[in-house]
Amino acid sequence: MNTPPALEVSALEKHYPRFALGPLDLIVPSGSIYGLIGPNGAGKTTLIDQIFGMGSPDAGTIRVCGLDHEHDEVAVKSCAAYVGPDLSFVAWGKITNAIRFTRGFRPTWDDAYCARLMRDFGISANDRIGTLSFGGRTKLALLLALAWHPQVLVLDEPTTGIDAHTKKAVFVELLGIVRDEARTVFISSHQLSDLERFADHVGVLHKGRLVAEGATGELVERHLQAEWEAENAGAFAHVPGLTLQEHEGPRWRGVLDTMTCPLESLQRRGARDVRTQALTLEELFLALTK
Amino acid sequence: MNPLILDFLRRWRWLFAIALLISLGTAIAGMPFLLAPAAILGLLFDGQRGVFSAVRALPVARIDQARAWWFVGVPLLPLLSLPLLAIGVLLFQQFNATGNPPVPQLHAPAPLAAPLPAEVQAERDRAGFPDPIQAQENGQRFITRVKPLTQTTAPWFAACVQAWVALGYAGFCFFLMQWAPTRPAENVSENVQQGVFGALWGISMPGALILFPILPRSPSAVAPWHWAIFMAVPIFVALSYFSAAELLRRRMFVTTAKSSLHPAVPAQSVSTGLTGVPLYIVNFGGRIALFVALIAAAQILVFHWMMQGNARVSNPGLEMRVGLMGLMGLMIGAATAESIGMRALRALPLSTVKLALLLSLIPWAGAIPTAVFSAVWCGSGDPTLSVWMNLAAQSVALCGWATLAFAATMHIAGSSRLFVLMLIGMIPGVGLPFAAKYTLVFTASGSVAGIGGFALLVRGLRKSSAFYRPRGFFGITPGQPSAVR
Numbered sequence: 001m002n003t004p005p006a007l008e009v010s011a012l013e014k015h016y017p018r019f020a021l022g023p024l025d026l027i028v029p030s031g032s033i034y035g036l037i038g039p040n041g042a043g044k045t046t047l048i049d050q051i052f053g054m055g056s057p058d059a060g061t062i063r064v065c066g067l068d069h070e071h072d073e074v075a076v077k078s079c080a081a082y083v084g085p086d087l088s089f090v091a092w093g094k095i096t097n098a099i100r101f102t103r104g105f106r107p108t109w110d111d112a113y114c115a116r117l118m119r120d121f122g123i124s125a126n127d128r129i130g131t132l133s134f135g136g137r138t139k140l141a142l143l144l145a146l147a148w149h150p151q152v153l154v155l156d157e158p159t160t161g162i163d164a165h166t167k168k169a170v171f172v173e174l175l176g177i178v179r180d181e182a183r184t185v186f187i188s189s190h191q192l193s194d195l196e197r198f199a200d201h202v203g204v205l206h207k208g209r210l211v212a213e214g215a216t217g218e219l220v221e222r223h224l225q226a227e228w229e230a231e232n233a234g235a236f237a238h239v240p241g242l243t244l245q246e247h248e249g250p251r252w253r254g255v256l257d258t259m260t261c262p263l264e265s266l267q268r269r270g271a272r273d274v275r276t277q278a279l280t281l282e283e284l285f286l287a288l289t290k
Numbered sequence: 291m292n293p294l295i296l297d298f299l300r301r302w303r304w305l306f307a308i309a310l311l312i313s314l315g316t317a318i319a320g321m322p323f324l325l326a327p328a329a330i331l332g333l334l335f336d337g338q339r340g341v342f343s344a345v346r347a348l349p350v351a352r353i354d355q356a357r358a359w360w361f362v363g364v365p366l367l368p369l370l371s372l373p374l375l376a377i378g379v380l381l382f383q384q385f386n387a388t389g390n391p392p393v394p395q396l397h398a399p400a401p402l403a404a405p406l407p408a409e410v411q412a413e414r415d416r417a418g419f420p421d422p423i424q425a426q427e428n429g430q431r432f433i434t435r436v437k438p439l440t441q442t443t444a445p446w447f448a449a450c451v452q453a454w455v456a457l458g459y460a461g462f463c464f465f466l467m468q469w470a471p472t473r474p475a476e477n478v479s480e481n482v483q484q485g486v487f488g489a490l491w492g493i494s495m496p497g498a499l500i501l502f503p504i505l506p507r508s509p510s511a512v513a514p515w516h517w518a519i520f521m522a523v524p525i526f527v528a529l530s531y532f533s534a535a536e537l538l539r540r541r542m543f544v545t546t547a548k549s550s551l552h553p554a555v556p557a558q559s560v561s562t563g564l565t566g567v568p569l570y571i572v573n574f575g576g577r578i579a580l581f582v583a584l585i586a587a588a589q590i591l592v593f594h595w596m597m598q599g600n601a602r603v604s605n606p607g608l609e610m611r612v613g614l615m616g617l618m619g620l621m622i623g624a625a626t627a628e629s630i631g632m633r634a635l636r637a638l639p640l641s642t643v644k645l646a647l648l649l650s651l652i653p654w655a656g657a658i659p660t661a662v663f664s665a666v667w668c669g670s671g672d673p674t675l676s677v678w679m680n681l682a683a684q685s686v687a688l689c690g691w692a693t694l695a696f697a698a699t700m701h702i703a704g705s706s707r708l709f710v711l712m713l714i715g716m717i718p719g720v721g722l723p724f725a726a727k728y729t730l731v732f733t734a735s736g737s738v739a740g741i742g743g744f745a746l747l748v749r750g751l752r753k754s755s756a757f758y759r760p761r762g763f764f765g766i767t768p769g770q771p772s773a774v775r
């Protein structure tokens with residue numbers, strides 16, 4: 001029997017007066033870490049909000065573990081956990097209250113695992129949530145999301161404000177649950193170097209559209225930075241798979257998606273003296289979202 | 291310093307405009323009234339939103355920053371209102387002299403009290419309820435029905451009294467504000483300190499609505515406690531001025547806890563006791579119900595003191611008592627509900643309708659004790675119905691309006707939601723005293739409001755992005771200013 005994708009977004013659209021998300025199609029394979037990257041205001045949080053019903057899409061569907069996010073909203077939230085920067089548990093007073101409250105909704109809650117996470121993250125059940133730093137609150141949100149072994153973890157910038165040690169601990173946990181328990185992590189983050197190391201798949205969101213997507217290594221490998229000389233200025237405009245970066249006289253610079261725009265196609269358009277260079281994920285991100 | 295003052299005025303111009311229009315209108319009507327804590331409210335919002343922290347890097351000496359905040363919080367509104375009060379008084383005198391008042395008499399003279407029906411009294415005696423009777427004469431028992439509001443005979447005196455006391459009142463609130471918590475209490479003494487601040491602050495804001503209308507409107511009405519207030523004004527103004535720097539210091543720097551020094555608590559300690567929805571109900575519903583009950587009891591005691599003749603004013607009457615109680619209970623419940631992290635709740639495995647129901651429990655926890663105090667203790671409602679019927683009717687109505695108030699404010703992420711909340715809160719506040727005559731209308735309107743509010747809540751949970759924005763609990767929650775999040 002085929003396992004449905006952990007997350008399947010089809011033709012999703014959400015319109016605001018000054019911003020539009022989509023149409024967006026995205027598939028997160030089960031048992032993987034999927035990193036969603038994009039500049040501020042690209043629509044990452046909007047997309048994640050739609051998954052959990054914080055706003056409803058204007059068009060399109062979202063399926064989590066094969067379940068429709070609107071018709072099966074309770075089932076979706078029973079298998080998916082959410083961590084976001086605006087998640088606040090301050091009203092619960094102490095950490096112990098927030099844990100007890102969440103436990104009541106999660107039959108698979110693992111007390112031993114929770115205690116271990118508290119130790120690893122350096123937080124105590126007696127701490128007052130309001131007195132925690134921003135990083136401390138993020139750790140609590142992560143703990144509440146991890147301790148019941150969700151099938152899908154949706155993390156919206158989970159490493160913002162936390163120190164390098166905790167960040168490492170978080171990624172170790174995420175890798176552990178993906179490898180050992182075949183669960184899925186969908187993570188939106190600005191920490192590109194971390195994602196390049198840990199994420200199996202990456203999607204680049206820009207101005208509400210997915211501009212590049214694929215297995216991390218493959219995505220980075222298939223994109224090349226190219227420099228060439230050419231006289232025909234009109235030949236390189238609107239070429240699929242070519243993102244132009246600079247143009248000064250006859251000298252051109254751009255990023256090639258070699259899958260849709262092989263080097264030969266540049267040469268066919270009159271490019272001379274073509275030089276290429278491999279990119280890191282960060283360089284690719286900067287080039288695609290300029 | 292001047293740019294800070296002008297900036298504050300620019301951002302809160304609408305608040306100042308409302309307060310000044312009220313002073314002008316009431317002065318024209320011959321009943322001068324100043325909304326004294328308006329500027330303080332703006333200042334409190336600014337403090338909570340991190341404005342004090344944001345301006346600390348500006349090239350303005352800290353003492354000048356403190357003076358600027360003091361100026362906008364304390365003397366600015368009374369100063370601005372002086373010319374308007376004067377214009378209002380002149381207009382009032384002009385129209386009065388021509389025998390053509392610009393506004394009709396608000397309350398025609400009417401009997402101050404009405405006898406309580408014998409069968410209702412008998413039922414109350416049987417049930418052992420507290421006696422709502424305020425007067426007894428020749429064996430006949432009376433409840434107060436009408437509170438006459440009269441125009442002043444000394445408008446200049448009344449206007450000056452309002453402006454003078456407003457100055458002192460703002461000074462008192464400003465002085466008090468330095469103890470506003472910047473983070474939740476960590477130990478018993480901090481809890482006590484925050485509790486005392488919360489109680490004083492909770493009394494001081496709505497207290498203005500009670501105090502200013504009962505200030506003397508003619509020299510002959512001045513009582514000893516009025517003299518005490520008049521003399522306290524310069525003291526509070528001075529205290530507020532000299533505490534401005536300390537207030538600024540406390541609001542500028544927010545202390546957060548270091549990494550926990552406690553050893554990790556064993557899992558067993560968090561795996562006992564209430565969890566999930568029952569914990570939510572006890573934790574939030576119980577606390578709000580208790581808090582509202584305490585506030586209602588305090589209000590009753592204050593009014594009882596006033597009814598003894600201490601305030602030297604006409605009997606405030608049942609209408610004012612239950613009206614204010616309704617407004618407070620509804621506002622507290624609805625305002626608290628929105629402080630509960632909406633994103634955390636939305637990610638739980640609950641359907642939208644169940645989540646809306648869970649959220650509604652908090653405003654209801656504020657509304658039901660209010661109805662208990664109003665119907666059972668104060669005996670408001672239709673005298674021909676039993677106490678329990680009145681209680682049920684008022685509970686339904688208040689819960690309905692509370693749901694609507696909560697749902698409406700959740701759709702607005704900005705500070706204006708406080709005024710939407712007050713506006714909706716005033717409807718049952720005004721309506722509750724009329725429940726005696728129009729019980730069915732009052733209950734039906736509350737039911738419709740409740741159904742509409744619930745539908746609005748469900749819609750908002752599904753569609754409104756404002757629902758999921760971080761909120762500062764109207765600027766009065768303990769915690770970090772949002773600017774340092």
